[in-house]
Structures are given as C-alpha cells and as structure tokens.
Amino acid sequence: MSPPPVAEAQRLSISTATLAGAGASPRRRRRSVGRVVGPGLAVTYLSLLVVLPLAALVGKAFSGGWGSFWSAVSAPEAVAALKLTLLSSLAVAAFNGVAGLVIAWVLVRDEFRGKALINAVIDLPFALPTIVAGLTLLTLYGPNSPFHLNVGNAKWGILFALAFVTLPFSVRSVQPVLAELDRETEEAAASLGASSGRVLWRIILPGLAPAMLAGAGLAFARAVGEYGSVVLISGNVPFKTEVASSWIFSLSQSDELGAAAAVSVVLVLVALLVLLGIGLLRRRFDIPESV
C-alpha cells in the first residue's frame, strides 16, 4: 500500500527543508536577521495602531477606579444610549435574519434575468461609505422624503440605517450554506406528503439555523458599533435617538475622555463576546467564513 499523500507530502517538505537549511549556510545570517526584523516591524505597527490605543482606552476607563467607570456607564444618558443601541441592533439582526434568508433563497433557488446584478447589489452596503449610506437614507426617508415617509429624527431612521449596513452579513452567511443544502431530502419529504411549511420547518431551517445565527451575530456586532450611517438620520436627540457611538462622540467633543472610554469599553466587550460566540458556533457546526 502506498503511503497516504499527506504523509508523503510532509516527508518531502521536511527533506527539502533540511536541504535548504544545509545548502544555504552563507544566507542563513541574512535570513535570521530578516526573521527578527520583519515580525518586529509588524508587531510595532500593530502596537502603535491597535494594542497601545486599546490599552490606553482600558486604562483611561478605569483611571478613576471601578467607581468612576461605573458612574460613567450608569449615567442616565449612557444607559439610554446603550439600551437604544442594543435593542435596535437586536431588532435589526432578527429582522434582517429573516429578510436575509428570503433574499438568499431567491438568489440560490430562483432563476430570473438580472439575478447576477441583484447578487452584486447585496455587497453595495459594504462598499458604500457609511456617511453616504446615511445621506442616501436621509434623502429618501428624511424630512424631504418623496414618499412622505419622514422617519428622520426618529427611531425608525436608526433601524433603517442599521438594516442597510448589516444586510450583506445576513445574506452572505446563509447563501453558501443554502446552496450546499441537500435538496434530495426536501424532495423525499415532499413526496412522502409533507407540506411545504413542514419541509421548511423540519428540514430546511434546522440545516440553516447555525449559519443564520452566525449571520445575525455578525450583523448585531456591526450594528452595535455603527456610527456614520446613523448620525445623519437619527438627529442624535439625547434620551431619544442617540446611539452609543454618538454619545461617545459627543463625550469626546466635550473633552470627557474618561467617560467616553468607559462607554467604549462596554461596546468593545459586547462586540468581542458576540464574535467569540460566532467563532465557537463556526467551529461547532463547520460553517464557512463567507463574509
């Protein structure tokens, strides 16, 4: 019996690696210098842009101890902003979860002219700058709406903006899984007399549930931190239409950086918890990372 290809490939690559090591001794010094400089530069860059700022954020949030952190986070305006952010993100993630399934279904199972164009439109909210997204929605659903649908300065405006920016997550997480779904099971169930509702509920949805949940999680994480698309349409009325990002922004403009950092830490923690959950879900159900 011949050895399995993987083992064979490993053996080969080990032998070439040894060869490379033995044959290139004059170059070794240069390579070892490169081995330190490259990662060193990468880690420095990452530290300057991500690690240090994050450390400074956490440090500032707790610079006055737990007490000041807690008072910043439990200030009435902060609580109102966080509550609005979490609730509207949850609502949008749930609604787009269903809408995303319908759109993915049409894209995978239906055939019509211009389907490729519709498929490309799904990615538009990813590519479009958030402030332009906010302006487009304000144009259409704001004070001068041609449909007389003035949702500006209202919570509906926030939901519209969040639905827009999170749409690709909801569609793209379900689409590939739906395309891979075994249609024979559905047909077998249908031929045995199951109604279409029953096929959907007992066969299709169980197969899609993990991917839908992962998509909703990604949408939720994105919605929690959203700022650019919301800022124009919501009007940022404190206690009414001010989301957490707007509240953090206005704190930073009035130089209350400690409070801004404290609320920021809450947002970061929420996003990290959700992403951790999605990571576990992906590993457990082997969902492709499609977004």
Next chain:
Amino acid sequence: MGRYGTEHAVTGRWRWPLRIAALTYLGFLVVIPVGSVFYRAFQHGFGAAWTAISSPDAVHALWLTFLVVLIAVPLDTVFGVGVALILSRHRFPGAWLLDAFVDLPLAVSPVVVGIALVLVYGKSGWWGNWLAARGIHVIFSLPGIVMASATVALPYVVREVLPVLQEIGTDQEQAATTLGASPFTTFRRITLPSIRRSLAYGVTLTTARVIGEFGAVAVVSGLVAGKTQTLTLFIQDGVENLNLVAAYAGAVVLALVALAVLAVVGADRREPTTERRKPRWRSPSDPSPSDSEVPLLSTT
C-alpha cells in the same frame, strides 16, 4: 424549472411571493436610496454639482482623502502581507493573539478606534506631552487621520491573503530556496505571483475603507474645514450646514468609488477560483503534471 428538473414543493407555490418580497426589500433599502443620491446631486443640473465639488474646501477635502490613501494603503499592504507570511509560515506561541489583534478593528466601533488613538497620541494622552515637546502633532492633523484610517482598514489585506498562503503551502518556496534563491527573490518570483489576485482584492478593500472612513476620522481630525476635512467629513459638514448640493456631489464621488470597488471585487469574488490556488509546481507524488507546467521549474 429547467435547471433542477422537478418542480419543487416549496419553491413552486412560494416562488413569486418570495421573489417580490426580496426584490421589494432590496429596492427600498438599497437601490432606490443610492439611486436617489445621484438624482439629487444632478437635480439642479450638472453645473451646480460641478461648482459644489470644485469649491476650495471640496478640492482640499478630495486632496486630503487622496493623500491619506497614498500613505495609509501602502503601510497597511506591507503590514498585511508581512503578517500573513508570519502567520502562515511560522508557528510560534502567541500567534492566535496576533491574529486576534489584527481582526480587532473590525469588531470595534470606528468612534472607539478614534478615541483610543486620542488617548495615546492626543494632548492629554500617554505620549501627548512627549510628542508636543518635539513639535509633532498627531491628533487634529494629518498623521492622526492617516493612523485612524490605517487602523480601521488594517485587517483586509491579511484576511484576503492569509487563506491563499495557507492553501498554497511552502513547497515551491522551499524548492526555490534549495536552488539558491534569496528570500527576496523567492518572495518576488514564487510567493507574490500566487497571491497576486487576493492581494489585489485586499488592497482594493483597504482603499475603499480608507476613502470611506468617517467615525474614526471625525474623532481625530478636529473637523476644520479646508484643513483636516476629508471627503466624508465634507459631506457631513454639507448636510449640517444645509449646503446639500455640496454634500450630494461629494456623495456621488464616493458612491462612484464604491461602485468601482464592487466592479473589481464583487464580479468574480464569489466564484470558486480553483485556478489561482493550484500550485504551479507539483510534488512527484502528485499525478504527473501537464507539459505546460514543467518549464517553470526548469527555467528557475
């Protein structure tokens, strides 16, 4: 339904309602709003839009955005390829931490990214006094805008290139090294050609994100028209000061960039791209390579 042969139970009856629901939702949420920006920008004629986008503040905003792209995108690209190489070619403790930190900007609100940068480089930040004493101003000036843009766009190149590097493996690179190629030659002749396409996607996405970044830049820029105002901030300024023609004109520029990005990335991104991932050199245990693939090895 031609493609699958049999009329499907679920699809059959629900086909039209589902199609109409999906298209209506997409229409009202995406297509009509984006289209209306084009309409509003040119509502008062092409001339009005042109005047608005060629005002000194607008030209400065365009120039500043271009400048930020020019600095931030190459930095992120070099970093992205480097980190992808490190993560795919070396095993070391803490690799997962590096991986996690690279992805972090995707999970964090842009406003939070901006504030975190202010807390290090701002006036009252960790390094603020030290930098100010040396006459270096980061926050409320160009370096801060570049850093904020570079941070939010950090993950894209890594995320595009890393899976390809992991898939192609190191066989060809080791072969090149065995044959005496320097690390740089190996990278240029072997690694770079195989990641070219994913790198192009990564750079495109990075550029789009840098051009379109708003929240993080709004925090660090200080919002000074004609000085630290990028194109996205110019649009917001236009809306707030009721200079809507300027806002729409700026939005059209950015929307055109977004459509161009979609044309580059969206078109074939979702298609399975087997051809780019196939190694050009095969190990002897693989099925015999076709003739066209042999010369590459013999000429090296």
